[in-house]
Amino acid sequence: MRWIVATVVSTVVLVLVVFKLFEDGMTSSGxxxxxxxxxxxxxxxxxxxxxxxxxxxxxxxxxxxxxxxxxxxxxxxxxxxxxxxxxxxxxxxxxxxxxxxxxxxxxxxxxxxxxxxxxxxxxxxxxxxxxxxxxxxxxxxxxxxxxxxxxxxxxxxxxxxxxxRGYSPAALACATDPEAGTTTDLESYLDEAWGRVRVDSDPSSGQSSIVLSGEDIGVRGWALSQFLVANSTEFGISEVAFDDMRWEAGQEDPGWEPTEDASRTRITFRRG
CATH class of the missing domain: 1.10.530 (Lysozyme)
Incomplete structure (x- = not known):
């Protein structure tokens, strides 16, 4: 009898958790x-x-x-x-x-x-x-x-x-609203996630960049680029460019497009 009661209780808990997960999923942005x-x-x-x-x-x-x-x-x-x-x-x-x-x-x-x-x-x-x-x-x-x-x-x-992880270039894109971003410190979050990442910003142009060096530039570059895109809602990122490809926020059908001004050794991005 005890195992029947335990099974029923576990099932009820599981149903409640699944329902709550579904409810939470309905509130996400982008x-x-x-x-x-x-x-x-x-x-x-x-x-x-x-x-x-x-x-x-x-x-x-x-x-x-x-x-x-x-x-x-x-x-x-x-x-x-x-x-x-x-x-x-x-x-x-x-x-x-x-x-x-x-x-x-x-x-x-x-x-x-x-x-x-x-x-x-x-x-x-x-x-x-x-x-x-x-x-x-x-x-x-x-x-x-x-x-x-x-x-x-x-x-x-x-x-x-x-x-x-960077092994499938331009494989992840998001439909997000950069205006919904927070004032969260992107540079600190990158350091916490990746270890030290140097971000250079140009206030006059509103553009920031991450310079890549060493081995596996392509893999690391695409991993970081798609990381930025994946977090674009939270950090208000409106554009990311790398390796002759560009992603922009607000697309109805999210994807990366070819561009001639994106470097293989530098990731550029804009916020807001």
Whole structure:
């Protein structure tokens, strides 16, 4: 009898969480589209923000797109890619990590930089995770009661990871309103997400730039460029240009267009 009651209670909690996730998803501003090959994925501004942060933290740690795919697929299943402060029992955050299971305090877990870092800390300890099935790697970290569910999000996670990790150029674009942006310090956020990123700004033209150097300029450049686009709503970014391609906010059908004045060694962007 006890197991029946426990099952009913768990089911009710799950239904309430799913309903709340759906409700939260209706309030997000703007949306992004990622296309790799013949698969297209649409996410809202909040989902794009956290997926791009997972990619940035993986780049900082020199982790492969595979690690990003696992992280995004896991967060899709656990929170619908939202930083929520509720869940089953004491679960909170992007990955529904539990303080009682040693993941940290509620305050720590609710900081996406912390929770993503803790997820990757656990993932890299899984022997052979890069060659494992996505669902098996995710389950090795999460120990979920529904391990097969991670596989449902694998294809979409691959698309987002490939774009945001920089291996699929001009693959992610957003339809956003730069006028809705906040006064949040973009430079500080870039440093927190990527490590040190130097941003040079020209007040007279309103244009800012990030100069690239070293190996893998193309991959890093596209990862950073698409990170800026993914966060364009929050930071009021209206235009990003890199590698002979340009994205502009406010498009009805978001995408990148060819341009002759975009450098391969410098990302330029405008705010507002």
């Amino acid at each position: 949306y992004c589209v990622a296309q790799v090959g013949d698969r297209t994925v649409e996410v809202d501004a909040e989902q794009a923000k956290w997926a791009s942060l997972m990619a940035a933290k993986a780049f900082e740690r020199d982790l492969s797109p595979r690690a990003v795919t696992i992280a995004i697929a896991t967060a899709y299943q656990e929170s619908k890619l939202r930083n929520i402060d509720y869940g089953d029992r004491d679960s909170v955050g992007l990955f529904q990590q539990r303080p009682s299971q040693g993941w940290g305090t509620v305050e720590q877990i609710m900081d996406p930089r912390y929770s993503i870092g803790k997820f990757y800390d656990a993932l890299v300890k899984v022997d052979g995770y890069e060659s494992m099935e996505i669902t098996d790697a995710a389950q090795a970290v999460q120990r979920s009661g529904f391990p097969e569910a991670y596989a449902d999000h694998e294809a979409d996670a691959r698309v987002l990871a490939s774009a945001l």
